[in-house]
Amino acid sequence: MKIAVVGTGYVGLVAGTCLAESGNDVTCVDVDEQKIRALQSGVVPIYEPGLEELLHRNMKARRLHFTTRMEEAAGTAQVVFIAVGTPQGESGDADLQYVLAAAEQIGRALRQYTVVVDKSTVPVGTADNVRETISQVAKVEFDVVSNPEFLKEGAALEDFLKPDRVVIGTDSERARRIMGQLYAPFVRTENPILYMDTRSAEMTKYAANAMLATRISFMNDIAALCEKVGADVEFVRKGMGADRRIGYPFLHPGIGYGGSCFPKDVKALVATGREHGLELDILHAVERTNARQKRCLLTKALRHFGELADKTFAVWGLAFKPKTDDMREAPSVELIEGLLGKGAKVQCHDPVAAKVAQRYFGNRVLYAPSNYAAAEGADALFLVTEWSEFRRPDFKRLKSLMKSPVVFDGRNVFDPAQMREEGFTYFGVGR
Structure with missing residues (x-):
């Protein structure tokens, strides 16, 4: 099929690349000219295991393309996915301005019957709003489908290529048939495609x-x-x-x-x-x-040390979870800001998120090249993200590097009995 994906953020880029991998002709469109130029050169703006290799393979096979021109992407597509951001509004609700702006541009670009798919996470009733927006400008028939994503960062390719279920919200038999054909290659292991109305899909x-x-x-x-x-x-x-x-x-x-x-x-x-x-x-x-809970390690440190001013702390892990560089709402941010606010110095290390972390902390923290370098001279170590390489450190080396052998384990990675045997003062969560 000829597919268009509007938005080259996390969801759009993964979806577009995986749809191309199954043999479709996919064009991803974005208003960010700099990002599109980078993607056209094969530069992936996010960290997701395996994505860069898959993107390069499909670009080389001429199944995956990038553009800033909506007409080029959506004008001849059979299916158009909306995968733009839905940032949080002041009252906690999702801001739909980018979704509806994309819908209007798509409506103007349509040249034939097209299935327009809400892939972004959107509130209940958004499909109706998208349908109304497109109908005001489109001159051809179309259907709007809700097809929410269920991608785990760090395992997004596996989740898309081998989903445990695909949710499709539509009342149109024509759209249902097209979406079923599109997803058929991904559900050969008998995992279900669940068809329902758009509002139930959005709520799911x-x-x-x-x-x-x-x-x-x-x-x-x-x-x-x-x-x-x-x-x-x-x-x-x-x-x-x-x-x-x-x-x-x-x-x-x-x-x-x-x-x-x-x-x-x-x-x-x-x-x-x-x-x-x-x-x-x-x-x-x-x-x-x-x-x-995001404050619990800082609370434990204050209880143990009393004063944190002029102390040096190591932080292992900055991303909100392993196998991603995403730091949105990451517990590390609140912990490090709390430590800095108490007058402490912070030495941190993350395998992939250090560049992203600079947007949050600038030069207020030390970005160590390794986990051991972060621990050097530290009064205590905070383990925040359970990256695999942090799970089995050389405890003797770690203890020799630290000023005092104190560990606050925010993910219960280490065994408390072993830590005591190794000579550490250990604090876990609920232990």
Whole structure:
């Protein structure tokens, strides 16, 4: 098929590249001329394992193209995906200005029947707004489909190429048939395509992310209680997860969730409820717990040291999760700002996110070339992001480099008993 993808951010670039990998002719369009020039030269603006190689392969095969001209991308496409940003508004709701602006441009560019697909995460009812916007300017038939993305940063290619489900919201049999053909190569393992109306599809995305965020905050509340009563949350987690009704995914306690999805989507769902006169009390609690959890390592450090001024701290991990350079709503940001605010010095290391971190901290922190370099002369180490290379350090070397052997483990990566044997003062989460 001939496909257009509007927006070359995280979702658009992954979707466009993966659709090209399945044999489609894909043109990605963006208003950012500098980004398009870079992509045309093969420069990928985000870090996602495997994406650069896949992009280069499909560009070489002439299946993947980049342009700033909407007419060139959408004018002859059978399917056009809208994958632009939906930033958080002042009241927590999603700002749809970019979605609706893209819809109008698409409507003006259409030259034949086209399926227009909302791929961005959008509030319930957005498909109706997009349909109305396009209908005011389009001179041909079209259908609007809701097809929310379920991509985990760090595993996005696998999620797109081998999805556990594809959600398609449409009332049009014609659009349903085209979308089914488009996704057929990705669901050969019998994982389902779930067809539904557009509003249910839009709600499914928010509900799924809100549930996962709820599990995280629930476990963080349990972890806080474990610390009060002298229990070990790791044993509790294993005991809970063994129940098949509960399972293990997203039951790991830590220092809160971040990224581009969970914080924004929970707030947007709360805003949608409020707009319709419904207070979603559970999700309010999810947000409060997450905000508290992002402060927990700083609280532990203040309790241990008293004063943090003139102390030096190492921070391992800046991205909100491993295998990405995304620092949006990352717990590291609140921790480091808290440390700096108390007069401490920070030496940090992340395998891929240091360049992004400079937008947040500038020259206020030291960006170390390795995790061991970050630990040199440190009064304590904060483990914030559980990158694989941080899981099994040389503890003797680490201890020799640090001014004092104190570790605040925000992801419960290390074994408390081993840390004590190695001579460290150790603080985990719920342990």
